[in-house]
Amino acid sequence: MSPAHTPTRARRLAALLALAAAAVAVAAPAAPAQDGPAPEATGGLVVPGKPVVSTALCANQRSWTCARGQVLTLRGDDLSAARAVIYLGGADDGDDVRVPLGPRAAQAGELLTIVPRRARSGPLKIVTALGTATETEQDLSVVDDIPGIDDARRLTKLVAGGRRPAVFRYRLEDAPATGAAVEAVRVSDGRVVRRWPLEREGDATGEVRWDGYVGDEPARTGTYVLRLNRGGEAAASAVGDASPQFDLLEALFPIRGRHTIGRTETQRFGGARDHQGHDVFARCGTPLAALSKGVVHFTGAHGRAGNYVVVNQPNGESYAYMHLRDAPLVRKGQRVFAGQRLGYVGDTGRAFGCHLHIELWTAPGWYQGGRPRDPFADLVRWDAWS
Numbered sequence: 521m522s523p524a525h526t527p528t529r530a531r532r533l534a535a536l537l538a539l540a541a542a543a544v545a546v547a548a549p550a551a552p553a554q555d556g557p558a559p560e561a562t563g564g565l566v567v568p569g570k571p572v573v574s575t576a577l578c579a580n581q582r583s584w585t586c587a588r589g590q591v592l593t594l595r596g597d598d599l600s601a602a603r604a605v606i607y608l609g610g611a612d613d614g615d616d617v618r619v620p621l622g623p624r625a626a627q628a629g630e631l632l633t634i635v636p637r638r639a640r641s642g643p644l645k646i647v648t649a650l651g652t653a654t655e656t657e658q659d660l661s662v663v664d665d666i667p668g669i670d671d672a673r674r675l676t677k678l679v680a681g682g683r684r685p686a687v688f689r690y691r692l693e694d695a696p697a698t699g700a701a702v703e704a705v706r707v708s709d710g711r712v713v714r715r716w717p718l719e720r721e722g723d724a725t726g727e728v729r730w731d732g733y734v735g736d737e738p739a740r741t742g743t744y745v746l747r748l749n750r751g752g753e754a755a756a757s758a759v760g761d762a763s764p765q766f767d768l769l770e771a772l773f774p775i776r777g778r779h780t781i782g783r784t785e786t787q788r789f790g791g792a793r794d795h796q797g798h799d800v801f802a803r804c805g806t807p808l809a810a811l812s813k814g815v816v817h818f819t820g821a822h823g824r825a826g827n828y829v830v831v832n833q834p835n836g837e838s839y840a841y842m843h844l845r846d847a848p849l850v851r852k853g854q855r856v857f858a859g860q861r862l863g864y865v866g867d868t869g870r871a872f873g874c875h876l877h878i879e880l881w882t883a884p885g886w887y888q889g890g891r892p893r894d895p896f897a898d899l900v901r902w903d904a905w906s
């Protein structure tokens with residue numbers, strides 16, 4: 521790791537600390553019920569009425585059915601006295617999950633809570649600041665696969681062009697309104713980077729698989745969600761119909777093991793000997809992977825390059841990987857995904873020490889009309905995250 525990474529780490533740590541502070545604030549005991557019923561002028565103890573829940577509505581507008589992690593809206597009477605919701609689950613107490621409520625969780629006759637990951641189907645118990653409690657007559661059904669919630673819940677990283685795409689399943693109960701679509705949204709700025717318009721039919725069900733590409737290019741590295749936009753007036757309220765967020769990486773560092781990116785003039789692009797690529801050092805035998813998806817354009821052996829392979833990218837650029845220990849594991853014309861094994865670091869050809877010499881050629885590619893370009897900045901960036 522170079523010292524240049526340190527500030528990023530420090531920022532991350534600061535963000536984590538801020539998160540921790542926020543979590544502590546949420547978990548802190550509720551303040552006195554300032555927003556509860558006002559004390560009567562006559563004095564004496566005011567006992568707020570027991571909370572009564574009449575409706576449980578999940579963010580996808582379904583009653584009494586929620587996916588874990590969704591926002592649950594409870595409606596009823598005297599909810600402002602509530603200080604905790606207990607998801608009772610089954611008959612025994614072992615699966616109870618208690619969620620403390622902030623003093624402002626209930627407003628305008630509504631109580632908002634997020635269904636915890638460990639919650640199970642069953643009635644809800646609403647507990648007040650005075651310790652009184654009421655249970656709902658109806659069970660809340662807690663499910664995993666709900667329309668609009670993807671089943672790639674454990675996907676935390678999406679490598680653009682990789683083997684595993686993000687999968688998002690949706691269902692529209694009624695004919696979708698105009699503009700209904702599944703959208704890939706960048707969390708940092710809310711920008712929709714890709715849309716999949718939905719057909720206008722009755723019960724529309726479907727699945728969207730996204731490999732992180734927008735046209736010929738990977739989407740910019742960042743945090744994304746896939747969400748269902750119901751179109752029409754409902755669009756703004758469809759907040760619950762989204763996948764968990766995931767980090768998208770635009771490319772993978774090609775050496776999948778310990779390595780050192782060369783920084784001397786002879787190891788870098790250009791220089792006195794007109795070096796057409798960049799050298800990255802690693803032990804011979806360290807696995808080598810395609811940094812993005814593409815089609816193998818050429819494989820071969822050469823007096824200087826040694827064993828090498830050239831992969832054309834969807835955008836017309838190409839990468840050449842050289843000095844491989846053995847003949848490449850892929851063949852000409854083969855489609856490869858980001859992360860696919862190409863071979864192993866070696867020192868074949870004219871190489872002093874085991875290393876990968878990697879070349880980036882602009883569109884239309886390696887000896888197809890493109891020109892070599894310095895890949896150093898990209899390599900350093902990819903190295904920081906993969």
Ligand SMILES: [Zn+2]
Nearest residue numbers: 797798799877
């Ligand atoms: Zn080189």
